[in-house]
Amino acid sequence: MIESIESLVGQIADGAKIVVPPDYSGVAVAATRALIARGVRKLHLVASPSSGIQADMLIAAGCVATVEAAAITLGEFGIAPAFNRAVRDGTIRMLDATCPALHAALQAAEKGLPFTPLRGIIGSDLLRYRTDWKVIQNPFSEITDPVVLLPAIIPDVALFHAAAADRNGNVWIGRRRELMVMAHASRRTLVTVERIVDEDFFDREERVAGVLPSLYVDVIAIAEKGAWPLAVDGEYERDDAALASYAAGELFAAA
């Protein structure tokens, strides 16, 4: 289960559907650089529900065929430059979504369901272009009541970064429970961590709700500062200077 970061990213195949977390949840940036270095191609990148520097680096490096997200943004640092260019040039396929639809579609996969309903969205142009989303009449209502249906999103791979795993492969995710949904929905879950600790997270009752059990975890690799320049709860803050640098096209010269 514990492997090198190179071995971890070697298991992300060309064309894989890969789900990644939002910028504040624990983003595997070091693994992303390793993934770019190994020359992966044609990824279907699903953001749960948005992504920033991670998506932009992968797009800049030519690794992505399709992006499925509610937004790709560098937040206070502006638009994601490679994403923006790629959409305007037509070099990636953009499946525009909305945050709750991505969460719900992953939750459908979490339940082993082929689809899930969701409120809202009707009247949005998202529905014009997402021909894979359907609208049905609520079968339990006697009045006209249209409801959107979303197909389940079953990623091949979930990839994220966390502070720690224990000796049994359980991963501490704390309040970032979107990581849990990602792992439940995906065929395989690959995690980089700051450290492995010689404990069992199930021993402490007050911790258990913030633990992703090893049942869902396939590969763990150690990557110190593995989310830099993004933050990891309880470990380090976001490196704003580095993000500003990336937005200006100056960080990661190779990317």
Place this chain on the structure above:
Amino acid sequence: MDTALLIDQIAGLIGDAHHVATGALSPIPAAAAMLARRRNGGRTRVTLLGSRKFSHYTDGARELFDSAAQGRMDVFFLSGAQIDGEANVNLVSIGDYEKPKARFSGSFGAPYLYMLVPRVILFRLEHTPRTLVRKVDFISAPGWSPPEVYRPGGPAALITERCLFDWDKAMRRFRLRSVHPGETPDSVRAETGFDYDAPEEVPTTASPAPETRDLIRTVIRDDIAESYPRFAAEYDR
């Protein structure tokens, strides 16, 4: 632009709401929410998306949306590259969707929250025919829906650097409430790409008192600097 005036006005629109949430890229609404909370002695709960300090959620990123569907969110905020006279909001692109002239970050939660949160306050600082348009190029979220569409939520008001509009749900139009200092009803009309209603006499938006400006500075320094460090660092009013 008098940022403190906008923050003060939005705080007034929030009033005593039970629960206000702000989403991505929203420092001014975030400051306004915290100001409203300080003014009513902490009665208003505020959730700032992504914040560890101001959050009422422990179950991950989906919980904010689920709680809106449960009716537990009273006020939310939306902006857009374009907003039109039917309160449609565009967060995606300008030009042909498949090969756009301009592309923005994306719709975030707008297509959902606009339909489910009872009072959505629209804010768009730049007020020109480029931003307040006759018809948006892409509808991320529609301003109104036909009666058979389940829609407990929708727009309440639109605030810009020039003025404050109320949304008239029955008329499906905006109505000018006040013009900010330095603007007139004519200057606003000239810069607005969509048609809207206006009363005979249009008042000037009240400028915040010095005590309010002091309170806003405190709010920005203490409450929202975690979520919006750049905004906090650059705020000087």
